[in-house]
Amino acid sequence: MxxxxxxxxxxxxxxxxxxxxxxxxxxxxxxxxxxxxxxxxxxxxxxxxxxxxxxxxxxxxxxxxxxxxxxxxxxxxxxxxxxxxxxxxxxxxxxxxxxxxxxxxxxxxxxxxxxxxxxxQGSTTEQSEPHARDLIEFQHLIIDNDAHRVKADQKEVNLTPKEYELLIFLAKTPNKVFDREQLLKEVWHYEFYGDLRTVDTHVKRLREKLNRVSEEAASMIQTVWGVGYKFEVAEHDEPAQ
CATH class of the missing domain: 3.40.50.2300 (Response regulator)
Structure with a gap:
């Protein structure tokens, strides 16, 4: 279609x-x-x-x-x-x-x-080859980057493109703290010095959507006060890719 x-x-x-x-x-x-x-x-x-x-x-x-x-x-x-x-x-x-x-x-x-x-939109070629899928998996969260799909506790979470890009950027580097300026540059490809509410707004929306199906998945996105945000996971829950 x-x-x-x-x-x-x-x-x-x-x-x-x-x-x-x-x-x-x-x-x-x-x-x-x-x-x-x-x-x-x-x-x-x-x-x-x-x-x-x-x-x-x-x-x-x-x-x-x-x-x-x-x-x-x-x-x-x-x-x-x-x-x-x-x-x-x-x-x-x-x-x-x-x-x-x-x-x-x-x-x-x-x-x-x-x-x-x-x-x-996921590539149909990639989706037809399960062994080649680009997956990031945690106990309460699975990100299928080929199909552009997110599941929290086995329930699908619908995200906007920017919410998805923000989530996968954080999830690919667990426990690393990113300040708001870094996130604007890497996720929005945009350098802006001043009002950084863009990042905060998207983090809030992302957490709310995850929290509707899994409090555990939502809690992985942590605020580091005075600095920025990180995707927090325990050592035993490092991503399998």
């Missing part, structure tokens, strides 16, 4: 341009011209990715993403004419997984969509 993309922008020209380039790559495209329409469509249908403009009538992109994140984990790429760091931080805090500043090249958007989908 082709991937379905929701393109949200109040400018007809931009929506048509993105539709043209994305349909060339065999994506199926749905459009929305304001925030309320975008939110309604995103709730009613499971899109593979949403291209979401920040400045929208009726409801802005930050509000759409924040409200959507309360119910769904759909990958979101934020589009905006504002390139200031504060807008980027707001976008990431609201749950966006990537960020593209206007004016942009449509080809760049297509490449970013493909890259995001690769991170969220």
């Amino acid at each position: 082709p991937n379905e993309i929701l393109v949200v922008d109040d400018e007809d020209r931009i929506r048509r341009l993105l539709r043209l380039y994305l349909e060339r790559e065999s994506f199926e495209i749905e459009e929305a011209k304001d925030g309320k329409e975008a939110y309604q469509k995103a709730i009613e249908h499971d899109f593979d990715c949403i291209l979401l403009d920040l400045m929208l009538p009726e409801m802005d992109g930050i509000s759409v993403a924040s409200k959507l994140r309360e119910q769904k984990d759909t990958p979101i790429i934020m589009l905006t004419a504002k390139g200031e760091e504060t807008n980027r931080v707001e976008g990431f805090e609201s749950g966006a997984d990537d960020y593209i500043v206007k004016p942009f090249s449509p080809r760049e958007v297509v490449l970013r969509v493909k890259a995001l989908l690769r991170r969220t």
Whole structure:
């Protein structure tokens, strides 16, 4: 089945341009011209990715993403004419997984969509070869990196792309403490000096989702006060990869 993309922008020209380039790559495209329409469509249908403009009538992109994140984990790429760091931080805090500043090249958007989908969808070739799977296993948590799937105490946990990337980054180096600046650079590929709420917000969401099915799995993500975070495991529970 082709991937379905929701393109949200109040400018007809931009929506048509993105539709043209994305349909060339065999994506199926749905459009929305304001925030309320975008939110309604995103709730009613499971899109593979949403291209979401920040400045929208009726409801802005930050509000759409924040409200959507309360119910769904759909990958979101934020589009905006504002390139200031504060807008980027707001976008990431609201749950966006990537960020593209206007004016942009449509080809760049297509490449970013493909890259995001690769991170969220497992390779069928890899999935057909169980012996070759990229697994990180703990007593209460299993991360299947080929299928992009997380299970806590045998129950599946649905994560956004950034929540997943944050979890696997921490889990690959158990008991190592990372400060917030390191996590922004390694997980978001973004150096930002100042407001570090982006990391805290994602850690909080990640813990909440894990805690719904396993308190033990959630407790592995530890806050190191005054420093940052670590993925804590006992020596006997080191990952089997």
